[in-house]
Amino acid sequence: MIKEASANARKTHYTEILNKYGMLLILILLFSALSLKIDGFASFRNIFSILEQVSMFGIIAIGVTFAIVTGGIDLSSGAVVALASVVGASIVTGTEGYGMTIFAFGAAMFVGSICGLINGSITAYGRIPPFIATLGMMTMARGVAQLVSNGRPIDASSDAFTSIGDGSIFGVPGLVVIYVLVAITCHIMMSRMSFGRHVFAIGGNVNTAKICGVNVEITLLKVYILAGALAGLAGAMLTSRAYAGNPTFGNMWELDAIAAAVIGGTSLAGGVGSVPMCIVGALIIGVMNKGLNMLGVDPYWQQIIKGMIIIGAVLLDAQKRKKA
Amino acid sequence: MIKKTLLAASVVCAASNFAFADTLVIGAPMPSFADKWMSYLFEGINDFNDKHSDVEIKMTDANEDPSKMLNDVDNFIDAGVNALLVVPTDIAIVKPIAKKANRANIPLVIVNRLPDESAMKNVDAYVGSESIQAGIIQAESVVGMLDGKQGNIAILMGVLGHEAQIKRTEGNKQVFSQYSNIKIVAEQEGRWDRAKALQIVEDLLQAHPEINVIVANNDEMAIGALLAARKAGLTDADLIITGVDATPDALEYLGSGLDSTVFQSAKGQGYGGAEIAYKLAKGEKVQKMNWINFELVLEEQKVEYLYKYQ
Known part of the structure; x- marks a missing residue:
C-alpha cells in the first residue's frame, strides 16, 4: 500500500500515512496523556493488565474484522462467548489436569465454530444478510447457553483450567499470550494467504471476485466459522479468568468487538481492514476504559464518551471513502 | 527512547504511590447503577463516606457483567486501595475476586449476595440479610x-x-x-x-x-x-x-x-458494609458474618417506612 502511494505522489503519501497510522497516533497520545495524569498508568503491570482485559473482546474483534472486510458483520459473538463459557465450564467442572483443560478449550472453540458454520451457511447459501443471520444466532446462542446452564453460573475452578487465566509466562499473562498468538496467526492468514486475498476480493466487489474465480460461498463459510471459533475461544478464556461459566457472559461484547474493528479503521462497507489496526482499535477502547475508570469518571459519562468515539471513528471512515 | 521514558515514568509513579497513605481508599465495585434497590445501598455507602473524612470510597458500575466486575477489581488493586467492598454480580464471581484480593493482600468485604462456603473462606467479612x-x-x-x-x-x-x-x-x-x-x-x-x-x-x-x-x-x-x-x-x-x-x-x-x-435495609447493608471495610482497612478486627434483619411491612406501616427513604 505504502509503496503504491509513494509511487503516485508525495502529497497523498502523507495523508495515506495519516489515514493508516492515525489511530496508532491517537492510541499513543491517549496513553501518554493518561500516564501523565495517573500514577502508575505507564507501568508494565498496568500495560499487561490492559492487554489482559482487552485480550478477550480483542480476539473476537479479529474474527469480526474478517467478517466486516467481506462486507458482512457478526452480531452473535457475545452470545457465543456465553454459550462457549457454559460448555467449557461444564466439561471442566470437578476435573483436574491439563488434558481436560485443553479439551474444554477445544470444545468451546468447536461450539463457537458450529455457530459460525450456521451463520455462514445462512449468509452464503441462504442469501440472508449477515446482519439478520447473526442477529438470529445472537438470540439463539444466548438461549442455548441458558438452557445448558439452567440459567445459573457453572463452577469451573479446576486448578489447571484457571491457571490459563491466572498464570503468566515470563511475566506475560496467559490470556495475553493467547491474544498475541491468535493475532499473529490471523494476520498471516489475512495478509499472506490466498484466503485473505479472497476475503478482501469479496469485500471489494463480490461480482468481480466471482469472475476472478473466488469461491465466494466457501470463503464466507470459512470467515464465519473463524469468527465463531474465535468467539468460542474468548468464551473459554473468560471462563478460566472468572472461574465459572455464566450465561450472562459476553453481554454486548459484539459491540465492543465491532467498535474495536471500526476504530481500527476497518470499513463497514467492506474491503478495508487489518489485524494490527484492529488490535490498535481494541487497545484504544481498553486504554480508555482503564483510564476513565482510574480517573474516577462517572460510569454514565464513560458510556457517553465511548459512544462518541465510535461515532467519530465511523465518520472518519466515511470521510476517507468520500475522498477516495 | 520511549522505553526509557516509560521506565522513568513508572519509577516516578511507584514513588508517588506512597503519597495517599493518610486517607484510606476503599474500592467498591458495584453490579449495576441502574438497579433501583441497589441505589439505596449506594446511598448507605455514600452516607458513611460523607461522615468520615479519613476515607474515600470509590464505586464502579459493572453493568451486571461479571467480567467487567473483574476488571474493576483489577483496577482497584492496581490503584493500591486499602480495602475492597464488593456487591458481586453473581456469587460465582466471588472466587476469582477473593483470589485476586488475597494475592494483593487487600481485605475483602462482600455485601448483599452471600457466596458459597468455599468462596467465603477467602473473604474477610460478609454483610447482608439472611x-x-x-x-x-x-x-x-x-x-x-x-x-x-x-x-x-x-x-x-x-x-x-x-x-x-x-x-x-x-x-x-x-x-x-x-x-x-x-x-x-x-x-x-x-x-x-x-x-x-x-x-x-x-x-x-x-x-x-x-x-x-x-x-x-x-x-x-x-x-x-x-x-x-x-x-x-x-x-x-x-x-x-x-x-x-x-x-x-x-x-x-x-x-x-x-x-x-x-x-x-439496603441503606443498612451499604452503610454496614462500608463500616466493616473501613475497619478492615484500618487493620481492626471485625466479625465475619454480619446480619441485618428483615421486617414485614403492611399498609399500616407504609408511612413509617416511606419516611426511612427521606
Whole structure:
C-alpha cells in the first residue's frame, strides 16, 4: 500500500500515512496523556493488565474484522462467548489436569465454530444478510447457553483450567499470550494467504471476485466459522479468568468487538481492514476504559464518551471513502 | 527512547504511590447503577463516606457483567486501595475476586449476595440479610391473609441461581408446605424485572385463572404482577400480591394492589458494609458474618417506612 502511494505522489503519501497510522497516533497520545495524569498508568503491570482485559473482546474483534472486510458483520459473538463459557465450564467442572483443560478449550472453540458454520451457511447459501443471520444466532446462542446452564453460573475452578487465566509466562499473562498468538496467526492468514486475498476480493466487489474465480460461498463459510471459533475461544478464556461459566457472559461484547474493528479503521462497507489496526482499535477502547475508570469518571459519562468515539471513528471512515 | 521514558515514568509513579497513605481508599465495585434497590445501598455507602473524612470510597458500575466486575477489581488493586467492598454480580464471581484480593493482600468485604462456603473462606467479612428469613416472613403474611381459604399460588423468582432467589423461594415453600389449603400452581423466572414479570403474569392469569396469590422474590416483580392484574381487570380483592424489599415505589402501591412487602435495609447493608471495610482497612478486627434483619411491612406501616427513604 505504502509503496503504491509513494509511487503516485508525495502529497497523498502523507495523508495515506495519516489515514493508516492515525489511530496508532491517537492510541499513543491517549496513553501518554493518561500516564501523565495517573500514577502508575505507564507501568508494565498496568500495560499487561490492559492487554489482559482487552485480550478477550480483542480476539473476537479479529474474527469480526474478517467478517466486516467481506462486507458482512457478526452480531452473535457475545452470545457465543456465553454459550462457549457454559460448555467449557461444564466439561471442566470437578476435573483436574491439563488434558481436560485443553479439551474444554477445544470444545468451546468447536461450539463457537458450529455457530459460525450456521451463520455462514445462512449468509452464503441462504442469501440472508449477515446482519439478520447473526442477529438470529445472537438470540439463539444466548438461549442455548441458558438452557445448558439452567440459567445459573457453572463452577469451573479446576486448578489447571484457571491457571490459563491466572498464570503468566515470563511475566506475560496467559490470556495475553493467547491474544498475541491468535493475532499473529490471523494476520498471516489475512495478509499472506490466498484466503485473505479472497476475503478482501469479496469485500471489494463480490461480482468481480466471482469472475476472478473466488469461491465466494466457501470463503464466507470459512470467515464465519473463524469468527465463531474465535468467539468460542474468548468464551473459554473468560471462563478460566472468572472461574465459572455464566450465561450472562459476553453481554454486548459484539459491540465492543465491532467498535474495536471500526476504530481500527476497518470499513463497514467492506474491503478495508487489518489485524494490527484492529488490535490498535481494541487497545484504544481498553486504554480508555482503564483510564476513565482510574480517573474516577462517572460510569454514565464513560458510556457517553465511548459512544462518541465510535461515532467519530465511523465518520472518519466515511470521510476517507468520500475522498477516495 | 520511549522505553526509557516509560521506565522513568513508572519509577516516578511507584514513588508517588506512597503519597495517599493518610486517607484510606476503599474500592467498591458495584453490579449495576441502574438497579433501583441497589441505589439505596449506594446511598448507605455514600452516607458513611460523607461522615468520615479519613476515607474515600470509590464505586464502579459493572453493568451486571461479571467480567467487567473483574476488571474493576483489577483496577482497584492496581490503584493500591486499602480495602475492597464488593456487591458481586453473581456469587460465582466471588472466587476469582477473593483470589485476586488475597494475592494483593487487600481485605475483602462482600455485601448483599452471600457466596458459597468455599468462596467465603477467602473473604474477610460478609454483610447482608439472611434471604430465607424474607421468604418465611413473606409467606407467613400470605397465610395470615388467606385465613384458611384456598390459596393457589404463583411464585415469581429472581434470576435463577442468585442466592436471594434460591433462599427466598425456599423460605416461601417451607411455610406453604405446612398448609393443606395452599397449593403452588406456577413458578416462573421474572429476573427481578418489572416488565418481565408483567408479561409472565399476563400469561399466567390466562393459563391459570384460579391463581389468587402472587408471591414475588422482589418488589419490582410484584409491581409487574400488579400491573398485569389491573390490565386483566382484576381488583385488589381478587388477588393477594406480595413482594420483598419495600422500595419506595412498592410502598406507594401498598394497600392499592400490593398487600405486603418485606423490608431489607439496603441503606443498612451499604452503610454496614462500608463500616466493616473501613475497619478492615484500618487493620481492626471485625466479625465475619454480619446480619441485618428483615421486617414485614403492611399498609399500616407504609408511612413509617416511606419516611426511612427521606
